[in-house]
Amino acid sequence: MERTILHVDVNSAFLSWEAVYRLQQGSQVDLRTIPSVVGGDEKSRHGIVLARSIPAKRFGIQTGEVLWSARSKCPNLVVLSPSYPLYVQCSDAMVSLLQEYSPVVERYSVDECFVDLTGYCGGRSGIDIARELKEKFRSRLGYTVNVGVSVNKLLAKMASELEKPDKLHTLYPHEIPKKLWPLPVRELYLSGPRTIARLYRLNIFTIGQLAHAPVQLLQEHFKSHGPAIWKYANGIDDSPVVPGERVMKGVGNSTTMPYDVDNEKEALLYLLSLTETVAMRLRAKSMTARVVTVSLRDADLSFYSHQRRLAAPTNSTEVLFSEVKRLFLEAWKREPLRHMGVHLSGLAGSEFFQTSLFDAITPPGRKALDESIDQIRSVHGTQALVRGSFLHSGIPPLCGGVHEAFPNMRSLL
Amino acid sequence: MKILMRSVDMICCTNTDGVITPIKFRISDENKEYKIIRIDRILSRKEEKLAGNRMLVFTVQSVINGSECRFEMKYEFTTCKWFLYKM
Numbered sequence: 001m002e003r004t005i006l007h008v009d010v011n012s013a014f015l016s017w018e019a020v021y022r023l024q025q026g027s028q029v030d031l032r033t034i035p036s037v038v039g040g041d042e043k044s045r046h047g048i049v050l051a052r053s054i055p056a057k058r059f060g061i062q063t064g065e066v067l068w069s070a071r072s073k074c075p076n077l078v079v080l081s082p083s084y085p086l087y088v089q090c091s092d093a094m095v096s097l098l099q100e101y102s103p104v105v106e107r108y109s110v111d112e113c114f115v116d117l118t119g120y121c122g123g124r125s126g127i128d129i130a131r132e133l134k135e136k137f138r139s140r141l142g143y144t145v146n147v148g149v150s151v152n153k154l155l156a157k158m159a160s161e162l163e164k165p166d167k168l169h170t171l172y173p174h175e176i177p178k179k180l181w182p183l184p185v186r187e188l189y190l191s192g193p194r195t196i197a198r199l200y201r202l203n204i205f206t207i208g209q210l211a212h213a214p215v216q217l218l219q220e221h222f223k224s225h226g227p228a229i230w231k232y233a234n235g236i237d238d239s240p241v242v243p244g245e246r247v248m249k250g251v252g253n254s255t256t257m258p259y260d261v262d263n264e265k266e267a268l269l270y271l272l273s274l275t276e277t278v279a280m281r282l283r284a285k286s287m288t289a290r291v292v293t294v295s296l297r298d299a300d301l302s303f304y305s306h307q308r309r310l311a312a313p314t315n316s317t318e319v320l321f322s323e324v325k326r327l328f329l330e331a332w333k334r335e336p337l338r339h340m341g342v343h344l345s346g347l348a349g350s351e352f353f354q355t356s357l358f359d360a361i362t363p364p365g366r367k368a369l370d371e372s373i374d375q376i377r378s379v380h381g382t383q384a385l386v387r388g389s390f391l392h393s394g395i396p397p398l399c400g401g402v403h404e405a406f407p408n409m410r411s412l413l
Numbered sequence: 414m415k416i417l418m419r420s421v422d423m424i425c426c427t428n429t430d431g432v433i434t435p436i437k438f439r440i441s442d443e444n445k446e447y448k449i450i451r452i453d454r455i456l457s458r459k460e461e462k463l464a465g466n467r468m469l470v471f472t473v474q475s476v477i478n479g480s481e482c483r484f485e486m487k488y489e490f491t492t493c494k495w496f497l498y499k500m
Contacts, residue, residue: 021464026418026498086464093465142463 004117004126005241007148007156008098008133010090011165013111014038014051017090018080020142035059036078039067050082054165093141101129106241114153116241130168138166154189154237155180161187176235181208189232195222207233248285252293253278253400254341260299262336264329269389271324273399274342276387279317280398282344283374288313288353290346292320294327297339306331309346312354316366317373320344341400414484414499423495425488435471435486440497450475456483466491470498 010016015038019031035056037049047067059074071077091110098105104116117126130147137145144166148159151172158180159171171179186196188207198221204210210218211233218226231237253274261267271294282289293307306327314320324342353367376385386397423438437451454474461468469488474481484500 017464021466024461024463024466024468026416026496028416089465091465093462140462141465 001118003151004121005150005153005156006115006117006126006130006133007108007150007153007160008094008113008115008137009146009148009160010094010111011144011146012051012053013090014082014087015053015080016051016143017087018083019053021086021090023142031078031080034078035061035074035076036080037061037067037070038080038082039070041081090141090143094137097136097141098133101133104241104243106243112157114156114241127168127170134166134168152235152237153239153241154232155235157189158187158235171235173235176211177208180233180235181206181211183207185210185233188229191229191232195225195229198222248287248347250291250343250345250347251278251281251285251287251289252341252343253281254295254339254343255399256339257337260336260338261340264332266393266395267328267332267337267340268325269393269395270340270399271328271342272321272387273390273395273397274340275321275324276317277398277400278342278344279315279320279370280374280377282315282347283350283370286350287347288315288350289320289344290348291344292323292327293341293343293345294324294331295339295341295343296328296332296337298333298335299338301338304331305341307343313346313348314353315350316370318366416499417497418487419497421486421495421497423486423488425495433469433488435473435488435495438486438495438497450477452486 012032015031015036018038019036023030032053033055034053035058036053037056038051039049040047049061049063049065049067049070052061052063052070056070056074056077059077061070061073061077067079071079087110091107094111095105095107095113098113098115102115102117102120104120106114108114117129121129126149130149134145134147137143146160146164146166147168148156148161149168149170150156150159155171155173155176159169162169162171162179169179183206185191185199185204185207188210191199199205199210202213202217202221204213210229213230215227215230218230220226222229255270255274257270261270289310290313291307291309293305295303295305297303308323308327310319310323320342353364373385382398390397419440421438421440423435425433425435427433434455435452437449439447439449441447452473452475455471456474457472459470461470467490469490471486471488472483473486474483476482482500485498487496487498488494489496
């Protein structure tokens with residue numbers, strides 16, 4: 001049986017949500033009609049554009065651009081700070097509206113959802129329902145969405161991205177040669193900058209050329225990713241719409257420092273502070289991690305990372321930090337750093353521990369220590385118990401933002 | 414009507430079905446003096462959910478300074494606040 005899948009994507013999500021909320025609260029100006037952006041705090045150097053209005057787009061302002069550059073393009077630009085609780089509320093409202101049509105709703109990110117309407121159409125076509133849905137978003141929630149209708153998740157997502165804003169597109173298999181194949185290959189789902197560069201070297205520039213390329217050639221150049229992108233180019237995807245949130249695959253925290261850090265001591269303190277946050281979050285989820293990654297961004301914004309698989313999974317701050325430290329000292333090229341991050345993956349449950357003959361403190365002892373620290377911090381605040389090394393350093397003892405209500409939010413930023 | 418969006422102190426009634434009805438409110442004027450306005454008629458009521466934020470919007474009628482006025486009041490569920498929205 002052919003499936004009916006919708007992909008719903010909010011147009012300039014953060015900005016639309018801010019605009020609608022402010023209108024509801026009595027604002028006289030609709031932010032969507034003037035050059036405006038949602039951006040981070042410039043003073044602490046978190047100043048990048050997270051979302052922009054259509055008039056701001058006309059000035060050539062890009063998402064991810066630094067705020068001073070956006071301001072130089074448009075001096076009258078209105079810059080708003082992000083308010084994450086509002087975005088979570090808007091995202092929840094979006095999911096509950098979609099659930100009126102089908103219980104199978106997957107929240108793909110804070111502003112994107114997949115809906116599986118198979119068996120829930122009630123004799124109507126997917127396009128009919130999509131049209132009604134789009135109108136409901138506008139009248140009830142006050143913002144516009146792009147809707148893609150097709151038979152699988154991939155095509156529905158590609159459809160909703162064809163033309164924005166406030167559009168409804170279909171991309172059924174018979175429409176692939178006409179609508180999908182002429183597009184540049186960089187538009188294809190899951191093809192990042194590295195894949196694209198290598199595809200260009202193979203003289204593959206459009207999705208159509210990729211779809212007609214021999215699978216063996218792609219397999220040789222891209223390993224298992226080759227056949228996967230070939231399938232995507234041909235619109236083949238049988239992944240199910242999974243209701244609820246996505247399963248957590250990793251936890252990470254990162255921070256942009258208020259100044260460029262050029263000495264080892266301060267860099268390690270920042271990493272310790274990030275490890276504290278990330279390990280605490282890991283323990284709160286009753287999980288352990290096996291892969292530790294340290295990512296660094298220097299003053300020129302070039303990015304690199306280094307990772308290692310541990311002998312045994314752990315969630316101890318101490319063990320994780322000793323690995324973070326080792327990774328950092330191996331990777332760091334001694335240049336001033338602007339941004340650092342610690343990411344843990346290879347997650348598993350924390351019921352069992354692997355003991356080692358060479359540990360200074362036994363795992364149960366470490367576990368008890370970490371648990372006590374977490375408890376004190378949860379009752380008396382995160383600043384109640386901090387490491388002495390942070391005293392008078394000016395570095396926050398726990399850094400990296402946590403938006404626990406919606407972990408996927410981070411993937412957007 | 415002009416958008417004011419001023420928060421007000423409200424006396425309202427919630428009946429056994431959970432229906433909320435505004436009765437009278439007070440608002441301070443330029444001289445920081447309170448003015449009490451009794452709501453005489455509710456012309457319409459609707460719920461809005463803009464940006465996922467639930468609010469009740471009432472179009473009401475009162476006699477203010479001897480003349481009949483029409484205006485809109487809002488009630489925000491998350492904060493339990495009343496607003497004089499438009500007048």
